[in-house]
Amino acid sequence: MRGRQAEARRNDLKLLEAAMEVFTTQGFDAPVSAIAKRAGVGMGSLYRRYRTKEELLQRLAVISMERAAGAAEEGLREQDPWLGLAGYIRACVDFGSGSLAPVAGTIVVTEEMWQVSERADAAIGELIGRARTSGALRADVTDLDIALLIEQFNRPVAGVPHLRDRLLAIALDGLRAPETTPLPGPAPDRQWYESRWGERLP
Amino acid sequence: MRGRQAEARRNDLKLLEAAMEVFTTQGFDAPVSAIAKRAGVGMGSLYRRYRTKEELLQRLAVISMERAAGAAEEGLREQDPWLGLAGYIRACVDFGSGSLAPVAGTIVVTEEMWQVSERADAAIGELIGRARTSGALRADVTDLDIALLIEQFNRPVAGVPHLRDRLLAIALDGLRAPETTPLPGPAPDRQWYESRWGERLP
DNA sequence: CGGCTTGCGGAGCGCTGCGCTCCGTTATAG
DNA sequence: CTATAACGGAGCGCAGCGCTCCGCAAGCCG
Missing domain, CATH: 1.10.357.10 (Tetracycline Repressor, domain 2)
Structure with a gap:
């Protein structure tokens, strides 16, 4: 598990952490783009892992x-x-x-x-x-x-x-x-x- | 103070009450139309008394x-x-x-x-x-x-x-x-x- | 009683800001 | 060097907002 796959793994953790932080401080209707920005990740990477905002909320x-x-x-x-x-x-x-x-x-x-x-x-x-x-x-x-x-x-x-x-x-x-x-x-x-x-x- | 002016006076009270209720239960970014609806009043009547949403918030x-x-x-x-x-x-x-x-x-x-x-x-x-x-x-x-x-x-x-x-x-x-x-x-x-x-x- | 005025309700305009897609770019593997 | 996989982010379509505008009804005066 190295290279791009390792980056993907790290991105997933950063995403979950960022999502929790953004949702708890700004409310659940905070824009998804704010989560991506906080995680230092593009929208594409976010939506490849969670097909919808709802799916991300369910995981959280x-x-x-x-x-x-x-x-x-x-x-x-x-x-x-x-x-x-x-x-x-x-x-x-x-x-x-x-x-x-x-x-x-x-x-x-x-x-x-x-x-x-x-x-x-x-x-x-x-x-x-x-x-x-x-x-x-x-x-x-x-x-x-x-x-x-x-x-x-x-x-x-x-x-x-x-x-x-x-x-x-x-x-x-x-x-x-x-x-x-x-x-x-x-x-x-x-x-x-x-x-x-x-x-x-x- | 009778007729239309009395109605205007009553409308103002209903508006303030409705605005307080809506803002406290739904948050301050609730739509202004929700306040008008709750007060049983049209948008026109609301905006004749308070020129902006901000002015209404200041009054409240x-x-x-x-x-x-x-x-x-x-x-x-x-x-x-x-x-x-x-x-x-x-x-x-x-x-x-x-x-x-x-x-x-x-x-x-x-x-x-x-x-x-x-x-x-x-x-x-x-x-x-x-x-x-x-x-x-x-x-x-x-x-x-x-x-x-x-x-x-x-x-x-x-x-x-x-x-x-x-x-x-x-x-x-x-x-x-x-x-x-x-x-x-x-x-x-x-x-x-x-x-x-x-x-x-x- | 009829014109005139005053205040009414709410449809809709213009716009912001959202969820989500799509694609050019970049890093890795063989 | 080519093929592939994963990346970032610009932008599309749309929902829903603040606010305006206007047709209409209710009160006021001769």
Whole structure:
């Protein structure tokens, strides 16, 4: 694997990295040309690997979910249930997992995406359950609240990365038990949450 | 004030309300036609009152800041410093003050906008100072952190209003003293924050 | 009641900026 | 040196925007 083929391999990595960065900072409707430019690659090279913008988004979604699953599994390896959960949340915000949520409903969900999401959900469920039963996590927060919290903090804060960490630290403190004020309103509905991405094809 | 003039007056209110709703839910680059449609008004009526989209945004910014100032002043009338501050933050998120922040740098800042912002800043500064010295607010958070927090929660949460209230309740709990984890990194820089809207003309 | 005025709705103009294609150019292999 | 594979990026066709313009209806005065 040398010469042109090695360049192609490198280009693919640069493309994925650039796409993630551009989409998370500018929104999913950023022009494809901006991704190519950021990757230092021509439009031709981009479209040879991903036949459409949607295909690129689907690939990013899978990678994003795989990272989230990995972060959750790593969180389970931490002995302290709270540190494990907090580390997972910070990791997700750091690498932008969930930042593709605004795209929900606008792209077709592939079978691969469903599979990875199930693997991630299992680890995350265990991570959160452990934190709750240990008494570190406030009792009235659900796993979907946490998913939405990650989603919310994935949006850039005034374009300055480290300010997001400060706001997230505030929210993490608010997640710890005991709560001083109970959460208002009904908890997010699981069926609604899953249907955001569209119906699963049989 | 009757007949056509009364209709014009009503149309203006409907327009401002619709514009606020559309911009906060769809982003500031939503089409002007969407605002006219939501207000139940023709394009002609909109553009007779506001000669450009920018002029409409400037009007909304002033209204938004006036509401924020009002909410801060009302917060000062509350005896409990913490309830006053929390009420102010919730009010700002409710009516979408600060949701125009993404527009910073893309519209010209009018003299009126500067004046209202100074009035608001004075009340907010006092409200936060009072909460801090009373020991209710964690010590390491600055007024700009709180402004950015409001800004962040002004973005819609998965398109469902009441879910935002849940996430905000978590963050408000995290704002209370004593903090369990200190905020990371340097505090937001005031000069940077003010320059986001562009240089002030003499 | 009828002309005149005022404000109305919305079709469409001109244009920007997008996704994507296509092709001349350049680097590698034999 | 020729053949081949992969490259960069100019530009096509089009969607969707801000804004204008005009035919029409509702209120006002003799």
